[in-house]
Amino acid sequence: MAFGPASQLGIEQFDQTPPVRVTPGCSAVELETIIRAVYRQVLGNAYVMESERAIVPESQFKRGELSVREFVRAVGKSALYSTRFFDTCPRYRFIELNFKHFLGRTPNGLEEMRMHSTILDNEGFAAEIDSYLDSDEYQNNYGEDIVPYYRGYKTQPGQTMVGFTHLFALYRGASSSDLKGSLSGKTPVLNKYVIQETPLAVIPPSGGVPGDGWSFQDTARGSRTRHGAGAGDEGKVFRIEVTGYSSPGKVNRVSKYRRSNKVFLVPYEKLSQEYQRIHKEGGVIASITPV
Template sequence: MTFGPASQLGVALFEETPPLEAVPGQSTEATESLISAVYRQILGNAYVMESERAVVPESQFKRGEFSVREFARAIAKSDLYRSRTFDTCPRYRFIELNFKRLLGRAPDGLEEMRAHSTLLDTQGFEAEIDSYFDSDEYQSAYGENIVPYYRGYKTKPGQNMVGFTHMFALLRGASSSDLKGSISGKKPVLNKYVIQETPLPVIPPSGGSVGNGWSFRDPATTAPSRLGTGVGESGKVYRIEVTGYGSPGKVSRVSRFRRSNQVYFVPFDRLSQEYQRIHASGGTIASITPV
């Protein structure tokens, strides 16, 4: 299930593009398309000059010596990837980009980030990259021959809500790149929010109203408190807008009429419970924002 109307949240292109998979006997054109898709995913939609391409891994992939996974691993271990992320970004920006690009999701929380930070300290850059490609999660999601893709924006039962909202802070539309196309650039996007386990408002990637825009920004103000300013995270209130509920039966239809929208004001400590209730009843959430 996709979170809200895909076109409004900047993920329509991801939703409408099927995963790319290498198959035996594929054409030269199909192989070139796969190579381009791997570069685009692993490098965060950044432009790659001919002189920067990984010529040897490309040749190995074309000859069938590399699967898609091993080709993607080679790009992630390349000097190009290292120079654009590991050498120039703060540690936690590097790690959150690895999660986004290699596993297609945001990190689940502080412990997951901390584990990868420790791995960097003890075993280095290449071991950090290998940890994603060698994981059971990667194998289950992509296998050997599917190009990694963004999947963290899709809701699923049991999903960590904090990590789910964080994905929209990392993924701001199909046309932007991670570094030059993002207002965060080389700065961590999620650092303090991961540490505090704070969900983030989900805002459209474009729009004319204040607070919207193609790039994610912190809210101008914090959410008001039920007990007064400064009582802590548990006192904040959030606004959940639901665009429509699916009709009962085998075919789920979501109303497109504005009057079908419903808005709920939910305290922080009930946010996860309310999200699960809406999801279970077939609702489509358009936004979660501080009041």
């Protein structure tokens, strides 16, 4: 089952849509739909020009010479995938995207990241792609005939809440693209959080609650501010994470904040006052947690 209201988290298209798969007697139109689904999943929703398509593997798939899994392998090991995600991205950005594209989840921890880094060092790009497609996990979830899909938002054996929150940092909705749609650019999104097993605030991606979360990105430590000198009489300080800062009033008015999300450390007795200030300035509170 999905965690939370799917429509608010932006994953209703996966929660309410059955997996795309090959069935006996598929028509030419249905096969073309499967091919498009493979490109969309494996290439992270990035646009594919006609000249970039894997024409030979497509023809082999349509003739029944390749299964869905082998067609996914062909696209994953293509020059198109390599130039977009391997040649131009840092190692750990490449690995976290491989987990997303081929297994539909994020890395479970540092050891998984290390294992795939070792495969890259010792065996190279092609072996790294094979390591996902030849895994028991891939076979158990997708087999030969199902197009990979995002699974990390569901409760399932072996899935931690940390991994659940991490998926929403990688998946930013149906209108985003792993090639151009991430505000992190080509830098790793999860590296330090996977290493430290640190959960992230779940911000609805584009396609979720209107206006929320499309611009969310990690907050630099230097942007954190403390309102108040200490914990105060109640002995507690709270971390307020704010996303979607916009300028109140006129559309063309420039916000005083250079980043769209910020973090504030606030004593308990000032929470109400800070809450009002944030909303007055056009911010959307993503989370409030005790420090």
